[in-house]
Amino acid sequence: xxxxxxxxxxxxxxxxxxxxxxxxxxxxxxxxxxxxxxxxxxxxxxxxxxxxxxxxxxxxxxxxxxxxxxxxxxxxxxxxxxxxxxxxxxxxxxxxxxxxxxxxxxxxxxxxxxxxxxxxxxxxxxxxxxxxxxxxxxxxxxxxxxxxxxxxxxxxxxxxxxxxxxxxxxxxxxxxxxxxxxxxxxxxxxxxxxxxxxxxxxxxxxxx
DNA sequence: TGCCAGGCCGGGT
DNA sequence: ACCCGGCATGGC
Numbered sequence: 001x002x003x004x005x006x007x008x009x010x011x012x013x014x015x016x017x018x019x020x021x022x023x024x025x026x027x028x029x030x031x032x033x034x035x036x037x038x039x040x041x042x043x044x045x046x047x048x049x050x051x052x053x054x055x056x057x058x059x060x061x062x063x064x065x066x067x068x069x070x071x072x073x074x075x076x077x078x079x080x081x082x083x084x085x086x087x088x089x090x091x092x093x094x095x096x097x098x099x100x101x102x103x104x105x106x107x108x109x110x111x112x113x114x115x116x117x118x119x120x121x122x123x124x125x126x127x128x129x130x131x132x133x134x135x136x137x138x139x140x141x142x143x144x145x146x147x148x149x150x151x152x153x154x155x156x157x158x159x160x161x162x163x164x165x166x167x168x169x170x171x172x173x174x175x176x177x178x179x180x181x182x183x184x185x186x187x188x189x190x191x192x193x194x195x196x197x198x199x200x201x202x203x204x205x206x207x208x
Numbered sequence: 209t210g211c212c213a214g215g216c217c218g219g220g221t
Numbered sequence: 222a223c224c225c226g227g228c229a230t231g232g233c
Contacts, residue, residue, distance in 0.1 A: 017214090034215040040230060041214090075230040079216080121216050141214050157223095186214055196211070 001170045004208040005177065008184035011204040015183035018131040023099040025054060026132040027091075030124050031083050032074040043073035056097040059088045083119025090117045103133040111137065122160045130182070136175045138167040139182040143189030150193060150200050151208070 020026035025045065032041040047070045048054040053062060068081035088097075094113065095102040102110060107129065114125035126139040140163040149156035154166060171177070192203040200206065 030214085033213085035213065036215085036229090037213040037231070039213090039232070043231090073230060075213090076215095076228045077230080079228055083216085119216065123215065127214075139214085143214075182214085189214090194212075 001167060004205050005171075005181050005184070007204050007208055008188055009180065012184055012187045015180060015187060017179065017183035020131075023103075023132040024056060027087065027099060027128045028054065028059075028084065030127040030131065031087060031119065032071060032080055034076070034080070034083075034124060036075050040073050040075060044071040047071065047073070056088050056091055059084055060092050060097075079119070086118040087120060090114075099132055103135070107135045107137060110135075122164075126164075130175075130178060134175060136173040136178050138164050138171075138178050140164055141182070141186065143193060144182070144185045146195070147185055147189055147193050147203075147205070150198060151203070151205060 018026050018029065020029060028048070029041055029045060032044050045054065051070060053059060053067075053070060059067065062085075064078075064081045064085065067084060068077040071077050071080055071084070074080060090113070091097055091099070091102065095105075105113070110133070111125055111129060114120050114128060115122065120128075123139060123141050126137045129135050129137045130139055140160055145154075145156050145158075145163060148154045148163070148166075154163065167178075167181070188203060188205065192199045
């Protein structure tokens with residue numbers, strides 16, 4: 001696994017993903033980007049900022065229709081409006097509206113809490129934990145699965161936890177490295193592992 | 209022009 | 222325990 005990381009880092013360089021202005025913005029982005037191009041998410045976040053609504057209280061008190069209109073460019077705007085509100089409801093109700101406070105809860109505990117939130121599945125939960133809370137969990141996404149299965153490392157249909165275990169059981173739990181590694185899977189996936197356009201023979205991790 | 213994007217839920221087998 | 226349809230905008 002580690003040599004794969006090093007190859008990817010050498011090929012694509014540091015990705016420096018998701019600095020975001022605040023952890024809250026990062027968490028919102030994690031929900032908005034579900035099955036969605038990041039460029040569209042940025043527009044939605046700009047709309048929220050421009051309206052002064054990018055905050056826990058603002059979203060908590062906004063009605064679904066108004067929120068949906070603001071996040072329209074991110075697609076699935078009706079379902080995502082509900083999901084954002086359920087996440088913020090959880091944040092306010094269980095952690096005083098503060099990701100800082102939420103980050104005091106041990107990793108596996110906060111992970112189980114997030115998975116209870118409507119609209120937060122394993123990838124979104126782990127993206128929030130890694131990129132907004134700054135705790136070392138390994139995020140698995142469609143690219144990770146596809147790249148690994150195309151290179152014969154694991155069956156694509158294996159469960160999320162099986163993929164997560166592959167990394168977490170075989171690597172140091174290093175925040176910076178987990179952060180970069182996941183982002184690098186997205187980068188390599190976009191270049192060499194599109195669903196109907198695989199270019200595995202040119203992929204830098206070939207044979208790793 | 210289709211195809212694709214940093215998923216998840218609910219209902220049906 | 223899986224499988225599938227629905228959700229929707231915007232770039233290439």
